[in-house]
Each structure stands twice: as structure tokens, then as C-alpha cells.
Amino acid sequence: MELRYDPRQIEPRWQRVWEDERTWQVSNDAVVDAGDDAVYVLEMLPYPSGEPHVGHLKNYAIGDAVAHHRRRIGKTVLHPMGYDSFGLPAENNAIKTGQHPRDATEASIASFQRQFREWGVSIDWSREIASHRPEYYRWTQWIFLKLLEAGLVERRSAAVNWDPVEETVLANEQVIDGRGERSGALVEIRRLEQWFLRITDYAQRLLDDLDGIAWPEHVKTMQRNWIGRSQGARVVFRSEELDTDYEVFTTRPDTLFGATFFVMAPEHPDVLRMVEGTPQEAEVRAYVNKALTADRSERGAADKAKTGVALGREVVNPVNGQRLPVYVADYVLMDYGTGAIMAVPGHDQRDFDFARTYGLPVKRVIVGADEPAPEGFPGGDAVWAVAPDSLPYTGDGPLVDSHPDFDGTPNREALDAITAWLDREGKGEATVNFRLRDWLVSRQRYWGCPIPIVHCDACGMVPVPEDQLPVVLPDIDDYKPKGRSPLAAAEAWVATSCPTCGGAARRETDTLDTFVDSSWYFLRYTDAGNDAAPWDPAITNAWMPVDQYIGGVEHAILHLLYARFFAKALTDIGVLDVQEPFQALFTQGMITMDGAKMSKSKGNTVAPREIVERFGADTARTYVCFLGPPDHDADWSEEGVEGVHRFLSRLWRLAAEAAAQGGATVGGGDDAGSGEPAAGAATAGGSEAGAGASVTVTGAPGADQPADPQGDDLELVRKAHWAIDKVSHDVDGRFAFNTAIAAVMELTNAISARRNALVGGAGTGAGTDGAASTDVAGDAGWAAVRFAAATAVSLLQPFAPHLAADAFERLTGDRVWEQPWPVAEQRFLERDEFELVLQVQGKVRDRVMAPTGAGKDELEALALASDKVQGHLEGKTVVKVVVVPGKLVNVVVR
């Protein structure tokens, strides 16, 4: 009998069974019945481009392992799949080749879909979605209109990030080091009318609710930093010349008395107004223009020398009436706070640098607790033209040279007192400032969701009525952006009538950022077939939140923040009841090649398709789960793949051989659910086999746990239970897949050893027909091997579902995915003896067997009885003996 592990036979066969029987489909009736046992496992939505890469493989291998495991511990699992199918790559391809983005996208989707099936991922395909299809984006538009109704959508003119290569605006989150996230081009600032979502309204809640979700701490930290809450005060500085108040935000109102000048951002709308008609105008204009056109990465460099120009104007410090010269300088950002600052060079590094460059006075108003008081303390007039080395001082301490009411007061107290005073005087108030900006969602590109708005000369901006959705993206001839959306050229489409007055009107031609599409897809999965509404809240609220979300850490900010915002906003609107969409998050590490990121341009890529073709999907999946802790980056290794393939071959062969020694009593009696005939009936077709399954009895029946194993068989059964215990702990919540698989490898090694002993002599491997021992001991041995093999494949099922299905059926006649997850029996985990470690001075000197449950005295006596221990005690006095029952004895000597 030839026993060869042949994934090319095995894998398609089981894929057919799962597909024909729709094994992984779950109905929405089930979620209501299941209650808390309903579990939503989700991997991040893939962008379909070409074919899947190893990152996808890892993502779905991890997710599928979780889904399988949860099913087998009795959960009702929702595990859907779809495509983030709007977006620039398809459009850029269209510009280059003329191919419609839809065609390229659909081709990619087909390729992804085919490969996901070949990987055997347990997906409920009935819920598949693709964000570029009208039946999906109809509801994206619906949500946009709901947000509009709720006042969370705004169209306003703003200085925005313009990507000159992609010819579109970008969200702040898509600008990295002053360059477009995708194009890498230097981003320019332009003032344009754009659509914004008011995510800043939710800043505080987005921050607070991070506390309640099971996410990696570093991801939460990244979001906290991005939201950037800071507590401070708004303070009003008055320009008497212009009769205008200018507000600044400061986190340090305690240093107000140390302000020696005032700075505005180059973008500040009043900068030019302040100098109009003055001798400074030309110089200021030149500076502002230069600052605005300079590239952002250069401007953003913290170590760049500070530059600026005096405006020749003054503003009044509200706390002491002092007049402060006003400057324009590019180290002040329009984006943050009010675009103007009070400068306190004595206590801020940046202001200090600027002051030193321009010879501005530096005043110290706080002294360090353990520093000597400066000249004139308290209440002197300590202003230095050139600052001493101790400045700027950014620590805490009592105030000096400020005001008689505050001098000597610790600055943190003074901060509150000064804020209260400002408030009373109407010159400021306590406030919180966020770094988070509103989300710019309009894009001047073609391949995205049309914004469902009509512009009417008479009525203004009019939302497209719900019953006229979707606004379908029209086909166009020229995809090339020309500073405006390519849609603007689709005149027949743009021209429409106003839904309100019926007059001539024009459609909005911008499309939505694709992050809008992916901010709600997980809701659509829960009720994907619904064509009357985006979802039924009763169903969606029952499935939600996603119990386990799995994806790359690169989405730590953008996607995860937007999706959280959507859940909260939709909940406030009343169409949903989900505060946090992703209860638990797991972020997988990257797979690298020779330590570097895989990329097509470097040519250091591995295509999952090739691996699957050569070794099978089970090898590919098990390998990516084995190559290290899944949340760490890991380097791809060809030898590693082969090693895993060897392991799977070995396990399968052992199982098949053991089955031939008396497994699979299929079909008889009560076992109606069992599938195809076992052992050897390799190419039998799909589900139809279930009916008249043949009975194969070749010896002791099945792979049940042996009733009363002895000797080596007992040891093997123990090992199986040890593996159950280990894998269960590693998989459940720990994501320690690498060690779980290692445990199954250990069990496999033990099975192999027992098998070799049974066959007798040195094993000759695959070709052996394993001369079956017919004696009683042999039968018992094979029974233990069958049990252990069935356990091993059962534990491996979340990683290698095809192999597990095949081997388990041979051994037992049953379908492994329908079996409950094995449970370790305590009696096999415990032994009556254990290896006692004997230490002297904390160093291991000997190991002896000791009875389990032996008392401290007994263990101490055993330790002192050891010759090796005694050898190390010679000439020394025993000071103390530490006994850890069940573990070790440590003898302390002097």
C-alpha cells in the first residue's frame, strides 16, 4: 500500500465538500438563538489587486484558525469576506492602459476569491461584499446622507493637502513626512471647497472608549497620540491698532507673565492684514509666500533653524498689559490651536531658539525647586537679553517675577489660579485642544463612491433623496484627473434636475475617500442580503461588535479610528447600537524576505499561489502560523516551509497507516453524519458519498481513547492529553500558534516512536506496509497510536483543515470540523512520580524521581540523600533548605 501525503488530491476534495454543503454558512436566525455564543471573527477587508500576497495568507491563516477553534468550542461563528474594491491602483491602471477600473477590479476579485477557496478558508460566501458594486455603495451613500442630516458632514473651504501626482486632496492621515502616502510626492497646500466629516466632535469619546477594548496597548497609544488631547487655556491678546482680539491656545498659562513676544503662522489670515500699507509689507509678503510654497517635510523638521519676520505690530498681554511685538514664523502651525501663540522663551525650547536668533528678551518666571533663586528674587525684574545656560526651564517650581499674587506659588497651582482669573476677566478660559482634525473625505478621482449631492442654483446643495439611491458611477472615456474630478467631464451624468425644485442642477463630481467604504463594511456583512436597508438593527446589534478583529498594524490609526467614529455616529443617529465596533484586536506582524519588506520592485516576493501549488494550502497556512509569534515580524524561509511540509507528511502518513491498522469503522449504525468511505477511497466524489457509505473493518475499531492503556501506550495517551492541554491554552486568546503547532509536532514525534516500536526494527518509512502485529499487545499499541493520531490531527485542524479532515475520517469515519474541541483529562496530566530538581546554592546538581504529593520533609530527605548533592556540601554548613513541592529542593550552604 502506497502511503503518500498528497495535498493535491486531499485539498480540492474537501473544499468541494465544504462548498457543496455550504458548511461555513451561518444564518441570522442562528445569532438570535446563540445569544452570547454568537461570535464574529473578522480579518481586515483586502484591497483586491492582482493576487493575494503572503501578508494576506498570514492574515487569513490566523483568522481562520481562530474561527475554526471557536466553532469547535461550541460557538456560532460569523466569518465573512469581501473586497475594498474602490481605490487608486485600479484607476491609475486605467489611466495607463485604458482598461475600465471595474474590469481590472473584478478580475482581481475573481483571483482573490479563487485563492481564498484554495486556501480552504472557512468563509460564509453568501455574505460576500465588494465596495465598488452599486448594491454596496448605495448604502455608503445612505450613510453619508444620514451623517449629513445629523450635522456631521460639512462642506467648507480649507487649506488642504494637495497631491500633485495623484491630482487629488488627501486626508491629514494620508500625508506622511509631507508626502502623499501612495504617490510619495511632496504635498502642496491649496485652498479648496471640500467635504469634511466632523470626527473632531467625537475626539473625547474616541479617546475615552479606548480604555474598554482589548486592543494591543501600542495601538491604543498610537490612537491616543493621534487624537492628541491637551488641557490648557485660551487666552485673548488684543491688538489695539487693529481693534481685534487674537486668541492663543496654551498648555502653560502659568507662564503668561514670561511672554515676551507673539507669533502667528504664515497661513494666518490676518498676517497680511496687519502689515497692509506698512513698510514691513513687502518683507512679510515675501516670507509668507516662501513659507507657504516650501515643502512641508522641510518645514516640519524640528531641528530646522527658526525663521520669521517682525510685523511691526504689537498685541497686549492680558495679565500685565505688556505690549508684545508680533512676528510671523513658520514654526507656528495653522493646523494646531488658533494658528497664533504667545511666546515664552524662558520656558519653551522653540520660543527660546527663536528669541536667541532674533535677539529677543528672555524672561524667567519659574525657578526650579532645587535651584538657587535668580537675582532679584522675588519680584525683581530679571529679564535677560542673553539667556543663562539653565534656560529654557521646562520643569515645575514656584513663580517669580510674575505678579505679587502669584510669586512664590507653585506653578501648577498658579496655572489654575491664572486660568480662573482670565475667565473672570473675560480674557480667556480653560479649554481642551485636540490634535485630531476633521476628516476630509472628498476626492477628485473617478474610482470611488459618488457623493449623493446635487447643486442647484436656486436651492443650493440638495441631498439626493433616499429612494433615488444609488447615484450610480457613470462610465467615462478619460480617467485622467485634471485638477478636478474626471467625473466633471461626464456631462450627461452631471446634468440633472433638482430634487427639490425640479430645475436644472448639477451633480457633485467628487467621490468619497475609500476609507469611508471600509468604515462600515463589517456592519453590512451581518445582513448582507438586505436590499431594503443597509442592515436590520436587530440582527446587526446581535452580531456586533466584532469579537476578534485581525489585521496589520499599518491600519492602527486610519481605518480603526474612522470605523470607531462611524459606529459611534451611527449609534447616535439611532440606526445602530454599537459604541465600539472591534472588541478585541490582534495585529499580525509582517512577513519579510531576508529581513526586508517584500516588494515587487525589489523582486523579493513569494507568491502564496506557488507555495500552495508546490506544498499545498495546509503547509502554507501552518507554516505562516509556525514561523514565530504571529504578532511579530518574521522572515520567510524556504527551508522552513519544507520542514513544515515534512511534519504534515509524517503526521498524515502515521494517521493513514494507523487507520489501516484498524481505523474507520465507517457508516454502520448510528453514525449517519459521517462522510465518505475511509482509507483508500481517495478520489471518491463529494457529499453524495454520505448515503451508502461502505463499512471498512480491519481490526480493533476506530480511534477512541483506549480504555486502560499500559506502559508505552499509557505514555502516548498521556502525551496526547498533554498536547490537548497545551494547544488549548496556546490557541485560546493567546495567539501562540507557533508553540501550539510545536506541541502537535512533539506529539507526532511520540506517535512515530511508538509506531516504530510496533512495526519492529528500524522504520523504513513510507514504502513500508507496516507488517501489522497481530498479537494483543500490538492491537493495544495500534489503538493507542490511532487515538494519539486522531488527537494530533484534531488539534491541528484549525491550521491544516484539509489534512485534518482527511486523516480524521480515515481514523474515525467522522468529520473533524463537526467534533467538539478535545478536552484534556486531568488524570492523564498527573503522574505519581515527578523529576525533582536538586540544587545547591541555586545550581542544579542532580535530578531524582520523587512521588507526586510528597511533603517537604520527604523531599528534603531525598535531596540530602543524593551523592551529588552531598559532594557539594562537603566542608560546608547547611544554612537553609528551600523546598518547592512538586518542583525542586535548593540547599543553601555557607
Place this chain on the structure above:
RNA sequence: GCCCGGGUGGCGGAACGGUAGACGCGGCGGACUCAAAAUCCGCUUCUGGCAACAGAGUGCGGGUUCGAAUCCCGCCCCGGGUACCA
């Protein structure tokens, strides 16, 4: 600069404060074979020793402890995130 991670054999990596190096890769040796592949078995942290064994050892320096890869303090290096955020 700031905020996270992380430094363990030739390599990827294991180790509730209690046997450091599970498991895999690679390497070496052996069995099977005419031979090779495949398979199976054994060895594989370093140093000394034929061996029993002894010593050293988890980035570096201290500390706590009967006992530290693990906890604490101070450094060094690597990776990631973020950056003139007032």
C-alpha cells in the same frame, strides 16, 4: 527628541521568579539503498576532559532574592510609531 516594542545557540524561536535553549531549520554521524533521493535513528550553547564531570552562559553594569532570561535602577544597541502640537 518623545512614545512603544525587542536584544537568548550557526538561524527562526521556547521557557507561571524554580531543570535556559521546547519545536523547527541548518550541520554532523548512522540505518536503508548497487547508488542517490525520500524515509528512519542519534548527536548538535560554549570551554576543558576519553569519560564521569567541572566551569561559563540569555546586550552591558549594578541591585532585590535561597534562586533572575523573567522583577527593580542605570546604560548600550536594533526595530517601529510620531514629531516645531504651543
